[in-house]
Amino acid sequence: MGAVSLFFFFREGIPVSAVSAEVYRLISSPTLPAIPLLTACGYVLAESGASSRLLRFFRSLLGFMPGGLAVIVTVVLALFTTFTGGSGVTIIAVGGLVYPMLRKDGYPEGFSLGLVTAAGSLGLLFPPSLPVILYSVVAGTREHNVPADTLYLGGLVPGTLMILMVAAYAIHKGARLGIPRSAFSPREVLAATGDAKWELALPFFVVGLFASGRTSMVETAAAALAYVVVVECFLTRDLHPLRTLPTALVKSSVLTGAVLILLSAAMGITSYVVDAQLPEALVAWVKGHIHSQVMFLLALNALLLVIGSLVEIYAAIVVLAPLVVPVASAFGVDPIHQGVIFLANLEAGFLCPPFGLNLFLSSSRFGKPLTQVTRNTFPFLLIIAAAVLLITYVPWMSLGVVRALGKS
Template sequence: MEAAVESKVNNYSGKPPNFWMKGLSVLDRRFEEILIVSGFLIFIILINLQVINRYLLPFLDIGNITTWTEELSRYLFIFVSFLGASLAIRKRESIQVSILTDRLPASIQKGLLLSNTLFMFYFSYMMVVNGFELISFQIETNQTTPALSIPMAVPYSAVPIGFALMMIRLIQMFIKDTKEITMKEGLLGISFAIVMILPIAFLGDAAIALVLFGYFALFILIGMQIAFALGASTLATVLATDAIPVDFFPQTAFTSIDNFPIMAVPFFIAAGIIMGGGAIIKRLLNLSDELIGFLPGGLALVAIITSMFFAAISGSGPATVAAIGTLLIPAMIKQGYNPGFATGVVATAGTIGVIIPPSNPLVIYGVVSQESISQLFLAGILPGVSTGLVLLIVAFIISKKNGWRGERTSFNLRNSAKAAWDAKLALLVPVIILGGIYGGFMTPTEAAAVAAAYGIIVGMFVYRDLGLKGVYQSLVKAGVTSSVIIMLMVMASIFGRLITLEKVAEFVAEFVLSLSENKFVILLLLNLFLLLIGLVLEALAAIVILTPILLPMAVAIGLDPVHFGLIMIFNLAIGFITPPVGVNLFVAASTAKIKIEEIIRGNKYLLLTMIVLLLLFSYIPQISMWLPELIRN
């Protein structure tokens, strides 16, 4: 026995056992993922319990659990959002503008990447330092949460902990990037950072708005993530002008997303991802094919109809394109459709995903503008359905002219009925979501949580095409995707404080109104501006940045805020199919393996159709406002 022990001691090399090293490696790779998935599952369960509590638990005399389930869900959501942001940094997933940097020499690109990492690291450091100071103050003053009565320092710790993890991931990125760059490129990056930040020492007397927007434009042009560009430009302005205290940042980072309605975003994203990769989307495609696949342009029409169905599940344009394009684009090309048209029709149909409710951009607009998300969803129904129907007509005409037909030439009622029965569980999703909201049974956030749970249950136990690994991967992807959006909102709220302080919105409104007193001219200018913004800025980023600036002007010319929300979303939806940022174009192009130029040529008539529809929805408000006003009255 002693000999065996001595042998083990003598053979020990001083290095950790191999399995420990593997365990640490897995922890490093999976740390955020495990916590994100755990958080998602917990607050999906809590919100569903909240709904069940409203209708079933009172009969069981268990009592009202809503007060603490909602509060706990919000706090878990905040933790998950910051963890997801850390994971997004590690995966290098972000929203940014790379029009300029992509055209620069490789050495300059690497230098700018390094300087961006340095700026993001310093901003994160300031959030950690001031975040811990804030929770220290909360501990000293014994602040507690309203429902759970736990110290406020506990939920608020999500901010410094989250940004500390981001710092760790940024350090890892920095180490990895420095291995791939030369000493010259590294010095170039540090020089860029010094040159860009040096003016802060001399801008004390400058106008706050000028410094703020100047630094924001600079950070955008050098390819910084838009969320961090918002935060870093605000920090640079505060350091230069002392406009507001820096310790305001972490408090805003928390309060800006301590908001129950915004939780609908990750739930809808999760529902879309879960249902978009399995049997549900295939059954919807089969149903659409049976209903209209026999017509000229059958598969193009199927793409549009299925996009309308799936839009009522996912709330996302790119998600709709990815789910449908993978299956339909190759099939259309195989049947002889022009590849540019086949890809373009899927990309354009995907825009319906942000118009028909539930729509993530509408949720974001509702939170930023403080308008009713339910009213916005109602406003999106007629424009969304109308867009789908008009696109069907245009695609039919183009296909008939070119002789593009499907394999079937007649309608079969029996097969259609069978396909509808097979797709019944998929067709129930919009009924659950919209029926729950407008029937007064659920809030949008609760409906989204129910949809996510429904997708998991149907995928795992009914269709059985979704295993534990699939659920894990779907929730990780949902966590990363939603965290990118949530971080935009966090940083935009920090950025927005200076906009409010400087009365930028009032200045913009006065300037535009001075150009013309004609409401129709101003509305045309608004549309042109938003179309241009959609060319270069991702839709969600544009919403959180521009809504506080443009909404007061829209109200000043007599636009209903709900109607303006639809106008903004539709403009930015067109941005999904216009380069250089058009997300739907790139998702569809990667599926079809064709050039963007070819898609643009094949898509020109559908794009023109979208612009005509935009003008109709802008100048005939009754199209979008009829349902909201009907409910209001």
């Protein structure tokens, strides 16, 4: 990608120093250090026993409901995806734990497989999700500022909607299948709460710091990582600070390095795209063929869904976001609303055949044919796609909280 950008600059006779200038702009971004910090936070959680404790807590709380375990799996996987950034860690690390639980409780193989695959894509809109920060860094321009904190606020209602719609389907399925429910026990709730108290406090800790306005994005990310390390190494003692913690940090550094290299290379192409005035040309072309915001958003959803199924999420963000933002702005779409639409579509793209990332991960993790995973996941894809359409055409979902807090 970096070589491609250099080629274009050479061809146009533009000084290639523009590429290094863009990389410097990336490095000097005040939110960039949050990427390795939050990635490490997610990997430390995934390597610990946090998932087992959270499952026990939510099962004690919601197990009495129809489809209770399926709802619990949806919530827990979404929570882990929030911290792991949709990198596939959720399905690999937590999916192997919850899938046998679903089967043991009597859920059909197809439903269990589809639920784990789909729920592993939820949660990308919540803090401190890495794709939101990445989108903020890449999509922000002089004309269109997209602060990560505002984008997180914009994603609260849409992200919750997607989880609730999947959970509602799980409840319907559990009731129709007559899956046995566990009795509600206040004693078990208290015991499970005590067991998982540190993990349960983490989202409130992060959101509280973030919403207080007293810490920056990077400071919040650093505090979250410090919190997780202290909890998992010294309070729950799931990880040894010298033996197992370094393994988790090394794994996270692999993803971080890949993302930063991708970002650096993509910034060169972005610089060329801007210098060549491609966004302006794209705006003119789109406005010449599409004349309403409704049709533009529909076409955008279709494009992003296809791209999300073909391209890894980080690559899709760094390549497409700089092109999409000015076009959406020309059609009067709020930048925060546009960011939520963009990321929600990429969530759905994880499940979209033929190359959706989660389809391949589940096929590999559970040893099932790709065609079977695709077929089992399709009902969930339809549900998430319906949620994306609601998010797209009801801007209040993305902007209501933002405006209520005076962030718009």
